[in-house]
Amino acid sequence: MQNIDFVITWVDGNDEEWLNKKNKFDPRSGDRLNTKARYRDWKFLKYWFRSVEQNAPWVHKVVFVTEGHLPEWLNTSCEKLLIVKHSDYIDSKYLPTFNSNVIELNFHRIQGLSDLFVNFNDDMFLNKPVSPSDFFDNQLPRDIGVFSPIVPTRHAIASIVLNNVEIINDYFSSRSILKNHSFKFFRVHYGKHLLKNFCVLPWSKVLGFYDNHIPVSYNKSTFEVIWEKEGELLQEVSSHKFRQSTDLNHWLMRYWQLCTGAFSPRATNFGQYYNLSNEFDNVLQDIRDSRHAVICLNDSDDIDNFEQSRNRLLKEFEEKYPTKSIFER
Template sequence: MEKIDFVVTWVDGNDPIWQTKKAHYQTKNPLLNSEARYRNWQFLHYWFRSVEKNAPWVNRIFLITEGHLPSWLNTAHPKLVHVRHEDYIPAEYLPTYNSNVIELHIHRIKELSSQFVLFNDDMFLNRQMRPTDFFSAGKPRDFGIFSPLVPQANSLDTVILKMNQLINQHFSKQSILKGHFSQYFNLKYGRQLLKNFCVLPWQGVLGFYDPHLPVAYLKSTFEDVWQIEQAELERISQHRFRESDDISHWLMRYWQLASGNFEPQPISVGKNYLIGELPIDIEREINQGKHSLVCLNDNDFLKNFNRAKEMILTAFDNRYPEKSAFEK
């Protein structure tokens, strides 16, 4: 079986040097670049503990940062590779505070394996997982589920719309379903499968189901999309901060789905939680491990950050109390 790497992006929003540099460049789009995009929940060491416990088979872990590292990190761990932005992003796009730019260039990391899983630092493994939970027969596991875009205020829907437009330029829904019918009409999707039936009357791709969970990728997908949409991706790479006409790494995910280069993933594998004022549901999830993959999504509506942070940290410490080998 091919080696599988994990890639996780992290920023220390409390770093005063980073804050000063960021403030020097930031001039617009405050809604798309709010504090919630950068603040440090201090979850990262639990991310490593959960990986060590639930996916000890991982080949290497690539930790991408602007340059700073947590003081507790064991940088000598043989599986850990610290990657700075300047190590793989072309110099003309730096410095960047745009997570889309940081993730769109990931295929340029020289040592990265041909199969990898991309995490944000708010995405966790919360149950034992196998390599075949991410890749099967050399293909990424994912959800072949169509889902119409429902625009919402102060969201990234314009980014998703832009990517859907690109998909419709290169693929037709008819060709997708004709060539990959069993991957889209699959019982593993549970009730979400109804969406695929509901969109049948429309000709184009109205959108894909976005679970906001770790994504299994083929490095070759990034290379192919960059070759086809180089001009557009280079334009986006000049955006130092998130902008409404950005493109995210989800374009590569959509490309894998539209080309049928995936194997169906059970819908029950993961869940995305929006962090609330009293995150009791997240406490329960962490303690009970109902899902294999979870995302704890920060948001601009959370008023009592410190209370929510304390509750979640306590739950993580109860579930993963022992230091991992990635900690000093």
């Protein structure tokens, strides 16, 4: 098996220097695409590293992407750790950036990044032991080939997802995708989601894809191909210091892999997305029981008693991962 890296992006929302810089450039208040919940620290990061060491000891490198600040406990000399600053791979004319889309769309420029990598956010955790074949099969990213119409909701990222699909429709049709890769889109282990692929059959245009909000496996060459084809548009997005409704995000690369058949089908129950505002007890139970291999714990401005909620989750993580990892001092 070829080397596989895990890429994780992180921001220290309590860093005064970073906050001053952000406030200097931030022209908006109350923008739901750039709320405080996107930057605040749940203090889960060291448990993310512990979960990687315990559940994926085979990983080649953890590529830790940050604006420049580092946790005081991080073992910067760890051989499995590659620390990357935004300035190491993003063109200086786009910096500083507070836009996660810009940070992720330029991943292929990171020096030393393996051709095969998995994109994590810092709210996505390995929840039980996994193997390389859970993420790649003969160098093909593991993923779910399911269409799903985009459902627009106010203050969400549906507009960004729609922008991705607009580009996809310039190059592909749902009928050609299903004709060329039907055995990857019609799989029993997609469960109830398989019905969506039958529902879109009357339309030739791609209506959208099922996004289950878990870590995404990528081949670096996919980024290079799309930058070659849509470089002007991606440069425009890279100039946006904060997330905007006109952005694209890294799911464009994921969709491209699906459309070209450059993926290996994986069951939909491999991972689970949770919203911490209304699924908190389910999150705690999944951590205790390891129901899913990966979980996403999405923050929300609607969470009451943030400190109390954070402490309860930290307690669960400490009980599950009590041993210091090689990534800690």
